[in-house]
Amino acid sequence: MPSVIDDICYQLALANRIVAHEGVLDGFGHISVRHPEKPGHYLLSRSRSPELVEPGDILELDRDSNVVTPGNILPYGECVIHGEIFRARPDVVAICHHHSPAVLPFCLTDLKLVPINGLGSTMGAVVPSWDSADEFGDTPMVLTTIAHGASLARALGKNAMVLMRRHGATVVGASLKEMVFRSIMTTRNAELLLRAHQVGKVTPLSAGEARMAHDYSLQERPLGRAWEYWVTRLTKAGELPPRTKTLVGKTSVKAKARKTAGGKKR
Numbered sequence: 001m002p003s004v005i006d007d008i009c010y011q012l013a014l015a016n017r018i019v020a021h022e023g024v025l026d027g028f029g030h031i032s033v034r035h036p037e038k039p040g041h042y043l044l045s046r047s048r049s050p051e052l053v054e055p056g057d058i059l060e061l062d063r064d065s066n067v068v069t070p071g072n073i074l075p076y077g078e079c080v081i082h083g084e085i086f087r088a089r090p091d092v093v094a095i096c097h098h099h100s101p102a103v104l105p106f107c108l109t110d111l112k113l114v115p116i117n118g119l120g121s122t123m124g125a126v127v128p129s130w131d132s133a134d135e136f137g138d139t140p141m142v143l144t145t146i147a148h149g150a151s152l153a154r155a156l157g158k159n160a161m162v163l164m165r166r167h168g169a170t171v172v173g174a175s176l177k178e179m180v181f182r183s184i185m186t187t188r189n190a191e192l193l194l195r196a197h198q199v200g201k202v203t204p205l206s207a208g209e210a211r212m213a214h215d216y217s218l219q220e221r222p223l224g225r226a227w228e229y230w231v232t233r234l235t236k237a238g239e240l241p242p243r244t245k246t247l248v249g250k251t252s253v254k255a256k257a258r259k260t261a262g263g264k265k266r
Contacts, residue, residue: 004036006245009055012043013241015180018230019096020051021239024187029098029168032082033176035060042086047074056245063087064146078142081170084149085156092172094179099168102190107163111197113190114204118213120189121205122182123161125214130155131165141167161186177223180230185217 002010012033019025027049035041040063045053059069065083067075082095106113107129115121132139135151143149152170156162160182161171171186173179196202205213216222234240 002243006055008033008036008043009058009245010241010243011176012045012058013053013055014231014234015094015176016045016050016053017234017239017241018180019098019183020049021234021237022184022187022230024096024098024100024183025050026099029096030076030078030082031094031096031179032079032086033094034086034092039090040086041068042082044075044079044082047076051239054241054245055243065149077144080146080149081143081152082149084146084153085170085172088150088153089156089158089172091174094173094176096171096179096183097168098171098183098187100187100190102187102194103163103169105194106190107165107167107169113163113186113193114202115189115210115213116193116196116202116204117189118205118209119185119217120192121210121213122217123186123189124159125207125210126159127161127163128155128157128159129163129165132167133165175223177227178218181218181223181226184226184230 012031016025016031019031029050030044031050032042032044035043042061043058044061045057046059048057059067059073059075061075061079061083062068063083065079067073078097081097085092085095103113105111113123113127115123130152132141132148136148143152152162152164156170156172161169163169171179171183173182193202
């Protein structure tokens with residue numbers, strides 16, 4: 001019978017593949033979840049493209065973003081994003097960092113990302129922006145130190161997501177499903193908002209509409225309905241992660257069989 005850790009590793013691999021399959025993540029970006037038995041630790045894949053993540057790729061990191069999983073295995077270079085947000089926000093259970101082309105225009109201009117439909121309201125009342133240059137001057141445009149991660153966590157504050165100048169966005173959630181829902185739906189909102197600006201004047205949701213839609217959208221029924229839909233789409237595409245763990249860096253039995261049978265090589 002799978003342990004709690006086995007199950008959460010599978011769910012994390014599944015979340016990576018869902019968000020990638022829905023076009024939010026590409027070869028870059030990453031998703032983490034707080035360790036269910038060690039609140040100061042978190043789980044994150046080794047450095048691998050999200051749509052390829054398997055349970056065996058999941059590493060355990062401590063509160064300072066040091067890998068505690070045995071072996072000389074590299075995590076994502078920006079793991080401090082996750083470590084410092086988990087440190088600053090005890091209420092956060094899962095985090096996604098992405099570079100969605102739909103969201104990036106809001107990181108490159110002064111155009112505001114605002115909710116224009118009910119599902120987009122999950123971005124929250126305020127979406128703050130963070131500029132690494134304000135504290136660190138010129139950087140390689142990646143977050144590689146605890147100071148970088150802590151600065152981003154301060155900019156995020158109590159909000160649900162933060163935009164990062166010329167970089168991307170970081171989204172948090174009180175559960176893995178909530179974070180996946182928010183990551184996908186805020187990206188869809190951004191897509192619609194950009195298209196609407198090309199047509200005419202945009203009228204966002206009122207503060208009251210946004211607040212009520214936010215609370216309604218994050219109830220168990222909408223979250224469950226969306227999760228079932230995304231898992232079904234992933235299943236039909238033949239891209240579910242394997243249930244069994246394989247050694248990090250090894251190809252899963254399922255993937256080997258698919259390759260042998262002439263299936264899509266990923």
